[in-house]
Amino acid sequence: MNVLLIGSGGREHALAWKLSQSPLCETLYCAPGNAGTAEVAETVVLDVADHRAVIDFCRVTAIGLVVVGNEAPLVAGLVDDLAAAGIKAFGPTREAARLEGSKAFTKAICDETGAPTADYARFDAAEPALAYVRSRGAPIVVKYDGLAAGKGVVVATTLAQAEEAVRAMLAEPGDALVIEDFLEGEEVSLFALCDGTTALPLASAQDHKRAFDGDTGPNTGGMGAYSPAPVLTPALQARAMAEIVEPTLAAMRARGTAFVGVLYAGLMIGADGPKLVEYNVRFGDPEAQVLMPRLDGDLLAAMLAACEGRLDEVSLGWRDEVALVVTLAANGYPGAVEKGSEIRGLDRASALPGVRVFHAGTKRDGERLLAAGGRVLSVVGTGADVAQARERAYAGVDAVDWPDGFCRRDIGWRALAR
Structure with a gap:
């Protein structure tokens, strides 16, 4: 087809x-x-x-x-x-995609199903939101109640940061936000193919959202990731499916808005188990870049089965290897960036053992490859463990000749620290 x-x-x-x-x-x-x-x-x-x-x-x-x-x-x-x-x-x-399109909608689903998540409140006016922030204290999380390309979340460590985020997110008529308690733990991504009734869990991944080493700097769309994520043990994954994903699927079906597609659950793994941070309604980026090399099966056939309500007939395998991706971004990202700089060395990088380069913000100008966005390249390394996958990924990064870009140098640090 x-x-x-x-x-x-x-x-x-x-x-x-x-x-x-x-x-x-x-x-x-x-x-x-x-x-x-x-x-x-x-x-x-x-x-x-x-x-x-x-x-x-x-x-x-x-x-x-x-x-x-x-x-x-x-x-x-x-x-x-x-x-x-x-x-x-x-x-x-459209209605099912509200799980990503509205943070408040997702929280309402959690209230309905009893899915574990952080306590929260929704606001569309600044003064009540500021009063709520002051009553709760910091650290606290402020989220724009809408799409924001992965950058509409502020984890405020001080009241001043939280107040600044509130004012910025409620700057225009019609704006709304969700303020929620800060969750302690380790964040992980769990993906599931869904056909409205059945949820087929895929592999886990862990991404790095902050721009700079040491998880510092502003939130971005993602500066790197690796799969699988050791923090999400089989037992914890089973709990997340039973307590969060499957009840959500049932609630959406009961509303007459059955969810078909990829449900991406951002989870916080704390002392009392997994809690939902947020839902996305598509594969993650850069998580897809580490899931696809590990997937041992026919993705198109599985997607067709999901569309046709046949996911209970599908099984997908996963290669027994680790994949780790490093994002090469244009200088200045996630702020304003200059486009049009030339990128060289991709053939050299791709020829290295266990290295694959996926393009993001790129375009061709004749034979030249040019940067055309904020996140420009995804350099993936695969290996027997995190250390080998990371070594290969950074070898690929170092083979790329692009002075106008930068990357984090500590992708995978949590897994290596275990």
Whole structure:
């Protein structure tokens, strides 16, 4: 069948690489894609916010499945419009995507199901929010109640930081936020394929959200990750599925908004077990870049089964290896960055043992590869353990010639410290 993948980041390059390996995949298209997806898929110049244009393209090219990689089209209802046009799509509907699109909605689901999470309150006005922050004290977490590209969360260690975050997030009419208690523990990502009824757990991963070494600096979309995450033991994963993921799936189904797609549970593992930090409704980035190299199975077949309510027939295996990814970002990220600098050395990096490079913010200018975004490359190392995977990943990073970029040098430190 012909497949259309929506998105342009490192996640989408990793997904395209894996989808293209399926014997079910005849032609893979990617919109808008990047220089990396162009190596395994046909790039489509398509405004994915124009749902009619996406539908027309799918009809002209006989697309059998649309895979929506990033969250914005999901929250905007692309899957709903495709379904209304009779086109199969992997991903949640607009209502189901509220699990990522609204922090307050997710908290309400937790209240309904009894899923363990931090105590919270929602506000759409600054003065009550500031009073709440002062009554709770710091550290405290302030979250924008909407999509913010992984950067709408402030973990405030002082009241001044919390107050600044409140004012910034409630700057415009219609803004809202969630303030929640700070959870102690270690954060981990758990992914599950869902068909509305069945949740099939995938491998775990642990990412590094802060920009700089030592988990310092501003939150980013993710500066690196590794899989599996040792902190999420089989017993803790079983608890997370039983106490958080499966009740959520049941609650969404009971509402008439069954969740189909990838449910990404950000968990805090503390002394009393897993608690939900947040949900995302798609594969993580950069987590997808470490999950896909470890996945031993047909991703496209599994996605089709999810769309058709057949996940109970699917089993996926995982390679007995560790994958670790280091994000190469443009100087200045997550703030303003300059685009257009040339990147060299990718062939040299990719030729190293156990190294794979996924593109994110890149584009081609003839033979030249140029930076075209904030997070630009995902350099993945695989190995027998975290130490070997990390050594290979950084060997790949060092083979890349790009003076205008930077990376963290401590990805995987928690696992190595165990």
